Amino acid sequence: MDEILHIPQERETESLPARLRAKAQAASTALRAGVVRFQHWSDAATAGGCRIVSPFHFLAVAAVVGVAAVVTSVYTPAYVVEMNGVALGTVTSPQVFEDAVDRVEARATKILGYDYTLDGEISYSFALTEPENITPTAEFETYLFDQIGDVMKNYVLTVNSQFIGAAQDQETLNAVLEQVKAPYVNENTISAEFTSGVYITHEYTASDVNQDTDAMLAALTANQNGQTTYEVQQGDTFVDIAVANGMTLSELEALNPDVDSSRIYIGQIVNVKEEIPFLSVKTVDHVTYTEEIACPVVEVEDDSMYQGESRVLDAGTPGEQVVTADVAYLNGVEQERTVLSTEVTREATNKVIAVGTKVRPSWLPTGTYIWPVYGNITSSFGYRSIFGSYSYHSGLDIATSYGTTIKASDGGTVVWSGTGTGSYWSYGNYVVIDHGNGVRTLYAHCSSLLVSTGDKVYQGQPIARVGSTGRSTGNHCHFEVQINGTAVNPLAYLG
Structure with a gap:
């Protein structure tokens, strides 16, 4: 029995696959030897027709069967895989290794961008081994990848x-x-x-x-081109917005196909191009800073002033507080501020304002400006070519039909209503309204005038009719906005 179960000890210098194969072969040899010995004993027991089995023979048969049971319970059929004469490990079936090769070739093909096939002579030899010594397929794949010179980890x-x-x-x-x-x-x-x-x-x-x-x-x-929005401010023009956002006028117009670039108004939302990094960074800063506390406002009535007018009687003294907050940024631009605590270091005093209660005349300026007429803008504010020469145009030319009513853009006092003379002859019949605080509006080339110098007019009141008097090539209203005598772009003021 001892010679059947005994498996010689392997030298530590041998590779694991070699040791596994030797162990499996020894077990297989022992099993075959036991079977042969059992056959000899069986033949001896039945020689000459005698079928009497002695106790010794019975014990021998039991021993062989026991050895077979032990071997089959400890060992499992396997195959030792060799590639180019190098033992790589053991598998339960050659297909296991073939599948590993297919996976490695498919992965290498994807990595390299061309069909890749592993070179090498692969062989399998049958053996018996312990189940725990079956080689994991990942080890085969790692070995095979390491043989590919064009691939690295x-x-x-x-x-x-x-x-x-x-x-x-x-x-x-x-x-x-x-x-x-x-x-x-x-x-x-x-x-x-x-x-x-x-x-x-x-x-x-x-x-x-x-x-x-x-x-x-x-x-x-x-940077990548993104898109964001911008709210039109007083004084903005389409060109100004484009330049401020690093765009050409045509690029801005392409982003805003439904916007009339000659008629933008304060508060209008337009689309603009935004530069966005490929990889955006969100940060949070924990900060402590000093912040001013606004003065509470106290109003007192004053019947010497018109409704809507006010006057500061006492400016008050702003307070001060220390604020601790977490501030969230996206690519350095603040997105959110979360105040964690505040500590008042100085209380604010009241700001006292007198507000008018006297009924407001209809002609008083509102500070906002409406379009005097509606039509097509045939000439914008700025330099232009007209009558064969390049000259400065101080307003907007709004083309519309003859006789259309022209309305006061805001309330005020008419300071001119008549036909232009001298350097103003080119205006033909025109009206000028003073709105106070250095602001005036001018309406030229009128066919007829409906107000006189000195009249008080309210916003929207008819003051003239469209015509083509003076230096004009067609029916239109030339509209100007002047600040302290200097013409400015009307589009920055029209609502």
Whole structure:
């Protein structure tokens, strides 16, 4: 029995696959020897037709059967895999290794961008081995990948599943990401994170994959064209908005196909181009700062002033408080401010304002300006070519039909109503209204005038009719806005 179960000890210098194969072969040999011995005993017991089995024979048969049971319970059929004469491990079936080869070839093909086939002579030899010594398929795949010279294992950086670059160590990629955050981080920053999916994985790549950290940083910080909105402010023109946002006029018009660029108004929302980094950074700063406390306003009635008018009687003294807050930024632009605590260090005193109660005359200026007529703008404010020469145009030319009513853009006093003479002859019949505070409006080329000098007019009151008097090529209203005697762009004031 001892010689059947005994398996010689392997030398430690032998490889694991070799030791496994030797052990399996020894067990198989022992099993076969037991079966042969059992056959000899059986033949001896039945020689000459005698079928009497002695107790010794019975014990021998039991021993052989026991050995077989032990071997089959301890060992499992397997195959030792060799590639180019090198034993790689054991598998339960050759198909297991073939599947591993297929997976490695498919992955290498995807990485390299061309069909890749592993070279090498593969052989299998049958053996018995312990189940725990079956080689994991991942070990085969790792070995096979290591044989591919055009593929290597790297740390790979991706953003939103887009490949950025790779490096031999993860610290190199982390350093690149920290460089992206660096411009937005200061001594008050308590958190900094990316808004996109940023991942670093350890995987096989082509050997010539991008490992240039400067190129990675440039890709992560490159600007992309986004879109945001802008609210038109007083004095804005379409050209001003375009220039302020790094756009051409045609680009701004393309983003706003439904907007008449010659008729924008205060408070109008227009689309503008916005530069957005490829990888955006959200930061939160924990800050403490001093903030002014506005003076509470107390109003007292004054019947010497018109309704809507006011006068400061006591400006008061603003207070002061220390504020602690968390401020959230996106690419350095504040998005949200969360006040955590405030501590008042100086109380504010009241600001006292006298407000008028006297009934307001209809002709008093409102401070807002309406269109005097509606029509097509045939000539804008600024320089233009007319009558064969390049000259400055001090207003808007609004073309409409002959006799259309022209209305006062705002309330005020008529300071001129008549036909232009001298240097003003080109205006033909025109009206000028003084709105106070240095603001005047002018309406020229009228066919007829409906008000006289000295009249008080209210906003929207008919003051003239459209015509083509003076230096004019067709029926229209020439409309000007003057501030302290200087013509300004009417589009910045018209509502």
